[in-house]
Each structure stands twice: as C-alpha cells, then as structure tokens.
Amino acid sequence: APGPREVPLLGNLLQFDKSKPLVYLQHLHDKYGGVAYLRHGSTPVMVVSSARLAKQVLKTNDNRPPVLGQQKLSYDGADIAFSRYDSHWKEMRRLCAVHLFSPKQLVSFRPVREAQVGRMMSKLRSRVNQPANLSDMAMSLASNIICGVAFGKTYGDDEYKKKKLDKLVLEAQALMVSFYFSDQLKVLSWLDKLSGLLNRVDKNFKELDSFYQNLIDDHLSPSCKKKNSQDIIDLMIELKREKPDAITWEHVKGLLMNLFVAGTDTVAAAVVWTMTGLMLRPDVMRKTQEHVREAVGWKKQGAMIEEDELTKLTYLKAVVMEGLRLYPPAPLLYRAEQGVGEIEGWEVEKGTKFIINGWAVGRDPEVWKDPEDFVPERFLNGSDREWEFKMLPFGGGRRGCPGMGMGMLAIHLALANLLYCFDWALPSSAPPIDTDALPGLTMHKKNPLVLIPTPYTSST
Numbered sequence: 370a371p372g373p374r375e376v377p378l379l380g381n382l383l384q385f386d387k388s389k390p391l392v393y394l395q396h397l398h399d400k401y402g403g404v405a406y407l408r409h410g411s412t413p414v415m416v417v418s419s420a421r422l423a424k425q426v427l428k429t430n431d432n433r434p435p436v437l438g439q440q441k442l443s444y445d446g447a448d449i450a451f452s453r454y455d456s457h458w459k460e461m462r463r464l465c466a467v468h469l470f471s472p473k474q475l476v477s478f479r480p481v482r483e484a485q486v487g488r489m490m491s492k493l494r495s496r497v498n499q500p501a502n503l504s505d506m507a508m509s510l511a512s513n514i515i516c517g518v519a520f521g522k523t524y525g526d527d528e529y530k531k532k533k534l535d536k537l538v539l540e541a542q543a544l545m546v547s548f549y550f551s552d553q554l555k556v557l558s559w560l561d562k563l564s565g566l567l568n569r570v571d572k573n574f575k576e577l578d579s580f581y582q583n584l585i586d587d588h589l590s591p592s593c594k595k596k597n598s599q600d601i602i603d604l605m606i607e608l609k610r611e612k613p614d615a616i617t618w619e620h621v622k623g624l625l626m627n628l629f630v631a632g633t634d635t636v637a638a639a640v641v642w643t644m645t646g647l648m649l650r651p652d653v654m655r656k657t658q659e660h661v662r663e664a665v666g667w668k669k670q671g672a673m674i675e676e677d678e679l680t681k682l683t684y685l686k687a688v689v690m691e692g693l694r695l696y697p698p699a700p701l702l703y704r705a706e707q708g709v710g711e712i713e714g715w716e717v718e719k720g721t722k723f724i725i726n727g728w729a730v731g732r733d734p735e736v737w738k739d740p741e742d743f744v745p746e747r748f749l750n751g752s753d754r755e756w757e758f759k760m761l762p763f764g765g766g767r768r769g770c771p772g773m774g775m776g777m778l779a780i781h782l783a784l785a786n787l788l789y790c791f792d793w794a795l796p797s798s799a800p801p802i803d804t805d806a807l808p809g810l811t812m813h814k815k816n817p818l819v820l821i822p823t824p825y826t827s828s829t
C-alpha cells in the first residue's frame with residue numbers, strides 16, 4: 370500500500386512527530402489519501418482517514434493493539450478499554466451495558482450531574498464580569514461528576530487528595546500513549562528501562578492501585594454509612610458477590626481506571642471545544658443562546674436548567690454534534706488486525722496496527738459539505754443513526770464508547786446552563802481565540818479558554 374519510505378529496523382518511527390500527531394497524520398492523508406501504510410519498527414501500521422474505510426476497519430476488527438503502558442495500567446487488560454478482544458472483554462462489556470451504563474443507571478446519576486453543574490454555575494455567579502478559566506472549570510466539573518458516579522464522593526477543588534488524583538490520572542494518560550521501544554522491537558526493551566519510562570509506569574501504577582484499593586476498602590468497611598443511592602463501586606461489589614469467579618478485584622480496579630481515563634477529560638474537552646467553536650462564530654452563538662432561552666423560558670435568578678428540560682433543546686443538540694464532528698475529544702482510534710483480508714485491495718499484513726483518524730473522518734469531503742465550517746443546521750434533520758461511522762467522536766463498532774449517554778448528558782447540561790445564564794466575551798487584552806491542540810489520548814485545547822461571563826437578564 371502507499372506510504373512514506375521506511376528505513377531498516379526502525380521503519381517510519383523517526384518521521385512520526387509525537388508532539389503533533391494530527392499534523393503528521395493530516396500530511397499522510399493529503400499525500401496518500403484515505404489509507405497510508407507505515408511501519409513502526411517491525412509492526413505494520415495502516416493509517417485510515419476516510420469515512421468509508423474507517424467503517425470497514427471498525428466493523429471487522431475489535432481487537433486493541435498491545436501497548437506496554439496500557440497493559441500495565443489496566444492490570445494486563447483486566448479492564449474494558451485496553452483489554453484484548455476476548456471472552457473476558459465480552460463479559461465485562463455486557464455486564465457494564467446491563468448494570469452500569471443502562472438507562473436506569475443513567476437516570477440514577479442525575480443528581481450527581483445536576484449538583485456538580487450547579488456548583489460550577491454558583492462559582493461563575495460569584496465572580497461575574499471577571500475572566501473565568503473555562504478549561505479548568507470544565508475539567509473540575511467532569512472529574513467531580515466521575516468521582517460522584519464512581520465512588521459517591523466529591524472533593525473540594527483544592528483538596529490535596531483530589532489534586533493528587535487528577536495529577537495521577539493525567540500522568541497515566543501520558544504513559545498510555547508514550548512510545549515504548551519494547552512494543553516495536555523486543556531487543557530494544559532495555560532502552561525503556563534506561564530512559565526511566567518503566568519506572569514511571571511502575572510508580573504511577575502503584576499509586577493509582579492503592580488509591581482504588583482504599584476506595585474499595587472504604588466501601589467494604591462495616592462503618593461505611595448506607596447511602597440511598599448506589600455508586601459504581603457499590604454496584605461492582607454487588608456483582609462480585611453474585612459472580613465471585615467471574616469478577617476479581619483487578620477487574621473492579623481496571624474498570625475504575627477506565628472511568629477516570631476515558632470519562633473525565635473527554636467530557637471537559639467537549640465542553641471547551643464547543644464553547645470555542647461558538648466563540649469563533651458569534652452568529653451561531655447568538656442563535657444558540659436565543660434558542661435555549663426561548664425554549665426554557667424565564668427562570669428566577671440562580672435557578673438552573675434541569676436535565677428533563679434538555680429534550681426541548683434541539684438546536685443545542687445540533688451544536689454539540691457539530692462541535693464533536695470538528696473537534697472530537699479522542700480523535701485517534703486504535704485497532705489490531707484480526708485476520709480480516711484486505712483494505713482497498715491492499716492485503717492487511719498479520720499483526721497490523723490500525724490508526725483511525727477520526728478528526729479527518731469528520732471532515733471527509735465525500736461525506737460533509739463545506740467540512741471546515743461550523744454549521745449545526747446539518748444535524749437538524751435526520752436521526753442519530755444517520756451519522757454513525759460518518760464522524761467518530763465515540764468511535765464505532767462493538768468497541769465504540771459505552772459511556773456516550775453519560776458523557777452526552779453531562780455535556781448538554783453544562784452547555785445549556787453556561788449559554789442560558791451568561792453572555793460570553795474575550796478579555797480585552799487577550800489574543801484572538803485559536804484552535805491549537807495538545808497531543809495525548811484526549812485532544813485538549815492548547816491555550817486555556819478564558820472568557821468573561823456577563824449575567825443574562827431578560828431585558829438584555
């Protein structure tokens with residue numbers, strides 16, 4: 370298949386600029402089209418950037434390629450996200466679909482989401498007309514929601530334990546997408562030791578493991594107060610009692626890791642990118658705010674939009690979809706070859722790793738008219754299913770994101786309230802808003818989004 374020339378032993382490794390993966394992948398897309406072929410050490414890699422081919426790969430390959438950092442931090446794939454495609458993954462995924470991400474559970478976590486969005490809004494109200502760092506606030510919101518849902522506890526933003534947890538999760542994410550010589554060429558594994566990378570993985574793993582273990586111990590302790598609602602650890606403990614052979618503590622801890630790693634900063638990034646998209650298009654911002662304010666009607670000072678009002682906000686839903694199309698929080702998807710023949714007539718070599726560029730898929734000109742423009746109207750007619758595989762913010766196929774419902778509710782509730790209660794402006798001294806991104810498992814806006822909120826009153 371077409372692709373850049375490789376050097377012996379290392380393949381194309383040296384061409385890959387890890388600090389700007391999307392720029393490099395975009396370059397491959399421009400030069401080679403929907404599919405480009407590379408080699409990372411001895412591993413064949415296929416980079417897929419068109420909607421049509423992405424669908425083909427996602428429908429036929431459900432395995433994840435092994436990455437040393439991911440294996441270690443997921444208790445050797447005892448989780449869902451980094452597990453191989455096997456009977457364990459199928460069982461965990463099924464259990465989660467039935468017990469953790471079911472519509473009933475989603476509703477049961479509503480008070481957590483409303484309380485945390487309420488907290489963010491009070492914070493903003495206490496400091497109106499001053500610059501607010503929305504990137505920090507969205508991160509804190511998302512991480513408090515996951516803490517509430519996963520173990521029924523929220524921390525103050527400045528609490529030592531919370532800061533430590535956030536730091537450990539960020540470090541874990543960086544280690545999960547780090548480059549390991551061991552994954553490419555076994556004989557070079559000593560380089561990972563020498564660079565200190567293996568030590569960092571070990572240290573991060575031990576600290577996170579003891580954090581999860583303490584949470585579990587707290588939940589098991591007889592002094593643990595009976596609460597009215599169950600959090601995810603309660604649910605997992607109950608499941609473990611019912612099926613002691615099928616569920617181990619490593620499974621429980623692996624799942625907790627997934628919630629933090631997959632469910633926290635993706636939600637934060639989606640809120641920040643959508644606000645960024647709206648700030649870049651003041652006309653769409655105005656339309657969205659008018660729509661939300663009209664649909665919800667007047668509320669007394671300090672009252673929030675609640676979750677059952679979200680169904681009225683059809684235009685906001687289209688805005689969120691458009692934000693996710695242009696700025697997918699996790700733009701790159703990974704799959705490993707599963708013995709399925711060919712792509713575009715090119716034979717897929719055994720052991721091939723697929724990198725699917727969701728960012729490019731959401732901009733595929735074969736699917737999207739004026740793909741670079743922020744036009745929510747394109748989502749106003751048509752069902753959600755229609756967009757399946759045409760944009761990939763939640764991945765696709767059997768390995769697609771199981772937390773989509775939970776994530777979408779949090780994003781909609783946060784944005785509805787931010788857009789209803791305040792008008793937003795750039796601080797006068799600030800440079801224009803840009804869309805530069807940071808590399809990583811989740812694509813964050815590089816420069817924090819700092820905006821000034823002015824309270825909306827019905828006369829403005």
Ligand code: HEM
Pocket residue numbers: 449450451462627628631632633635636639697698699702703761762763764765766767768769770771772773775776777780
């Ligand atoms: C806006 C929010 C979110 C976005 C954009 C997002 C995106 C993604 C993406 C792109 C994947 C990879 C899918 C694939 O490879 O096809 C994924 C997987 C996953 N996500 Fe999410 N996610 C979000 C929220 C959440 C939440 C809130 C949770 C849990 C509470 C969650 C849990 C997971 C898990 C467990 C996986 C692994 C699935 C598997 O490998 O079988 N995600 N997510």
